[in-house]
Amino acid sequence: MLFNSLTFILFFAVVLALHNLPLPWRVKKVNLLLASYVFYAAWNPPFVLILWLSTAVDWIVARRIYAAEQLGRRRAWLVVSVSVNLGLLGYFKYGEFLLHNWQALMASVGVDYVPPEWSIVLPVGISFYTFQTMAYSLDVYLRRAAPAKSLLDFSLFVTFFPQLVAGPIVRPTQLVPQFAAPRRATAAQLRWGFALMTIGLFNKIVIADGFLAPAADAVFGAKDALPALDAWLGTLAFSGQIFCDFAGYSTIAIGVALCLGFSLPNNFQFPYAAVGFSDFWRRWHISLSSWLRDYLYIPLGGNRKGRGRTYANLMTTMLLGGLWHGASWTFVVWGGLHGLYLAIERWLQERFAGARIARGTAFQFALALLTYFAVNITWVFFRAEDFPQAFGMIKSMFGLQAAALPVLPTVRIVEVVVLIGALVGIHWLMRNRTLEQVAERMPAALLAGIWATMLFAIITTQGAGDAFIYFQF
Amino acid sequence: MSDVRVDEADYYERPLPSVGNGALVAALLLTLIAVGGWEHAMRGKGLVPWDLADGPDHWVAERRKIDDGDVEVAIIGASRILFDTDLDVFEDVTGLRPVQLALAGTNARPFLTDLAADDDFKGLLIVGVTEIVYFMPPELGLFVAALEHYRQQTPAERFGHALYVRLQQLLAFIDPDYTLPRLLYRLQLPRRAGTFDPYDEVWKIATSEPDRQTRMWYRIESPGYLVDHAKHAWVADWEAFKSDYLGGVAPDRLAQTIAETRRDVEKIRARGGDVVFVRCPSSDFYRQVEREFYPRSKVFDRLVAETGVLGLHFEDYETMRGLTLPEWSHLSADAARTFTRAYAEELLHQSQWLRAHSPKRER
Known part of the structure; x- marks a missing residue:
């Protein structure tokens, strides 16, 4: 059953009652x-x-x-x-x-x-x-x-x-x-568990399904070539949709477990503020990336068997990681691109380690944006149905398509710009913080207001129970 | 086994912020107040708790009635036969209550094929024919996935639907046309040339009751911006997609559609059932478009003639003409009752199957 369903609410109420x-x-x-x-x-x-x-x-x-x-x-x-x-x-x-x-x-x-x-x-x-x-x-x-x-x-x-x-x-x-x-959950665990469930449901129902999915679906469902603006906004919308969908699920899962008194580890740590790709994989789907590191990359030899083997191990791990996501060559390419990024990053770090400019905030922010830009290129292969669509989208993103037809109306452009701008901004501000730290410092009245706003938005957006994207994997 | 090293570093307790009871209670109270206010506001806009808001799960529940027992009459088609049929009136006239399986904006043909292949169905199938939808490629349509949903609906979805119906009967605001994103899309922002603006999508025009009894929403029946928008949406929809329809039905598609229909009709008849076509009223802009691109003599009449199926066209019956269509495509609730009585009486008169099976048949 889906977390964002009435069936789950009833199911969870019964489980919680029995557990107490x-x-x-x-x-x-x-x-x-x-x-x-x-x-x-x-x-x-x-x-x-x-x-x-x-x-x-x-x-x-x-x-x-x-x-x-x-x-x-x-x-x-x-x-x-x-x-x-x-x-x-x-x-x-x-x-x-x-x-x-x-x-x-x-x-x-x-x-x-x-x-x-x-x-x-x-x-x-x-x-x-x-x-x-x-x-x-x-x-x-x-x-x-x-x-x-x-x-x-x-x-x-x-x-x-x-x-x-x-x-x-x-x-x-x-x-x-x-x-x-x-x-059995303490009162503090119950309260924070409910708060995490609220945050997760808000991400999934309101942001992913309610506001970002229509723009992503319109762009990736277009039959004709797209202008660069539409291709980029559709891809950005998908980047937000898949984050809010998957991180939303993980956050609900952690909240549900906490309400029962169990601690599950974080699965996401504001990945769109990542500076570089190894940082990205320390923040995105942490439980999978650490699984691949511990049970695939390190047993293959990791970085202990010379430079060539290190690059080969990186690439093998990421290609198989891509294939884990879906039975299609487009997922393999998605993994391969991440492997390539990691390899390039490793090579650059070896060459320019310790450069002074790399420590400045502005440079770090620019690198974070560059990382996000490159990650978005990979999302095209993740979301596209096949290679012709993926390559068509990449061509569109770089303005290489003739006779391009727009598909995004003004309102969808506004919502993608506002929401993705806010998402990336929040990730940057939260880069070195946790939700727990922020909640700890927030005045109770403000916390209650934000919590109520999210609950109200969840209730009045009424998700149609769309399956979480990651279920298919 | 002394060399086993349990990695204690992996095991941890999640850190907990000191969120007090006050914040939780205040959040719940604020939510309660806000949702109460929202419910009040939505009722002020004409939403009502008994409106179930049609959707795939409601459709699946009706479809299962055919699996569960002897359904004598079923209806498939697009929104016109859905809005324009009053199930109580049909039952009153014929003694048989139809199962309503029509779906707005959706081609009836995949559903005809589905019922033709289902040995549980041996009754009368009323097919509402809206030419623009019936002759389009069968894979297109707003709710064409309903059949897939019927085949793959999970136990959780089935149970969730039962809960949803109960909740929806208490709260008016639960309506897919009045969600936050849908309300946002009602803002009129500067238009971007070449795109279909969500403002032009169809807003709420119907209510849905148990058994998928669908009626025109009362706010569409009186003059105002909602009915004006409904008309605007039909024109915008046509303008956006007319290139698909200009020139009418291609001859090969027409022939193929008729052949597939005849094949399915024969399957139902072979089991002792029957099929009838009903062409519901339309007016003004829609009638004009239909006359131009789907002329009756070349489309509806040919379908009837070549399939050997009884076809009732509203233009042929005094009692079905001149009824109120507030937004050109669907009858008002009162007019739907009149139309249903008229077509049900005509079917009772002309359909051999109905005469043989209706408890109210002419003796």
């Missing part, structure tokens, strides 16, 4: 686990079987890895975990993509291969929970963590509904210990 009843901790955990299965089954009940499979495999595998003395046996059990999780992901998410690419490859060598029709529905959130369970087995294999002591705790770690379908991708060491002892 004077029941044994084990019963409360069973309640949370059942609630998480209901939450997931509300999309498509049979897909709960995949969750159970992923849970069962990694529960067994991690214990076997932990018990095994020989490296070969440990590796073999790890292969089982990785194969099952990537196999599930491959079948449900990449099956059709692989078939079509195989068809194209065969056609290129003159073989007329027609693949069978592929009508598999993608289980929501599969990319998130398969990575989370794999991280568990990998941590046990790498001796970073011991296996969970209880199947109930482990099942809850895999299935915990606030972050089940779109993250944050939580590490076992972050969440499993929280299930060990009774937890």
Whole structure:
């Protein structure tokens, strides 16, 4: 079920009430686990079987890895975990993509291969929970963590509904210990949890769906070539839409967990104020970028095996990170561009490390804008349906299209300029701050006013329950 | 296993700002006051709590009635047959209550194909024919995704819809035409040449009750800026998209549409059901455009003749002509009752299927 739905409000009220009843901790955990299965089954009940499979495999595998003395046996059990999780992901998410690419490859060598029709529905959130369970087995294999002591705790770690379908991708060491002892939200946690839920819903319902999506949809749905103004504004609108959508989801997830007494890590830290691309990836989808760093980039050798391998590792990590987002070559290019940016940044840092000009605020701000500009180029490949559309959009952005037809009316231009200007400005002001620090210092009356304004806007914008963009990943 | 190192640095408690109860209570109170004021203001604008605001979930609930039981009569089509049919009046005349499946601005053909393929439907299908919509490519239309939604609606969406209906019956302001973004788009800013301004989109013109009983909103029925805007929107819509329609229906599309319609009609008839076409009234600007680009003899009459389906055209019946169309395209609520009685009586008279199945058939 969607966070921005009446069903979730009722569901959450029931879960919260049950969690605050004077029941044994084990019963409360069973309640949370059942609630998480209901939450997931509300999309498509049979897909709960995949969750159970992923849970069962990694529960067994991690214990076997932990018990095994020989490296070969440990590796073999790890292969089982990785194969099952990537196999599930491959079948449900990449099956059709692989078939079509195989068809194209065969056609290129003159073989007329027609693949069978592929009508598999993608289980929501599969990319998130398969990575989370794999991280568990990998941590046990790498001796970073011991296996969970209880199947109930482990099942809850895999299935915990606030972050089940779109993250944050939580590490076992972050969440499993929280299930060990009774937890119930304090009054302060409840209040801040509700505040975070409000901020997240405001981002999603009002900003992403209500105001930015129409401009982005109009531009990326245009049949004809676009003037540079429209192409840029549509891309900027999408940059705001995807941030408010995804960061909104994460913020709600953190708020929901906090209302139940659990702490989830931040997933975003004002990424459009990033100065450079490594800074961007420390601020955007933090739980995924750190997952890729710890379980892919570093095991590949990271920066420890020479300059050439470092660049190759960077590029491999980002290409696969791109593919994680979707079964399409456009996502691979999106990841590849980020890999390229990171490589260029690394090269420049080696050349110009310590330059005095780099420390000035104005220069930092200019670099942040340059970063945001370059990130927007990548969003084109992320949002476009295919390469012709993506390249057409890039040409439009640089004024290279003849006979361009505008699609954005004045009101949409105004809303994109105002909202994206405000978004980037807020990110810059919040660059070295957290929401908690700002709320702490804010006068209570102002805080109440802002909180009420957001609630009022959420209620009167009435999201139509559009799915969060990141669910498709 | 002594070398296992649990990374305690990963585990942490989120920092909490000292937000007091006062801020939360004040925020909730302010929200309550603001929403109360908004509700009052929206009721002042003519919104009412019993108006369910039509949408895909309402449509799916009606579509499921066909899966759940013996539906004798169903209606598909675009907004005209949706607005212009009074379900109570139809039931009063024929003894049968139709399931309303028409969708505003949406081609009926995919829905005809869907019902033709559904063995659960063996009844009478009333197809409202608005030529400009019926003969456009079937993948186009405002709510063409409704069928997909019907096939893929999740349990959560189904449950959420039931909750939504209950909430909507309490609060008038819950109306997709009166959300903050939609109200923003009513501002008249300087126009940018070559673009379609959201100001020109259709605003609220209808109310929707249980069973998707749709009626013209009373504020459109009396003179004022809302009815003027509704007319403006129709003209603007035509001007923006007329290049798609100038020249009328291409001969191959006409032939293909008729052939597909005939195929679907035959499937329904093979199960003992039947299909009828109803052409609802239009006037002024719309009638002029329709006469020019969709002349009756070349489009509607040909559809009727080549599919062998009973077709009722409002121009042929005294009782269906001269009715009130405040914005040229849809009947006022009173006129819809008159029109429904007229066409239902005519169907009872002319449709063999209805004569055979209506509890009020002529004996």
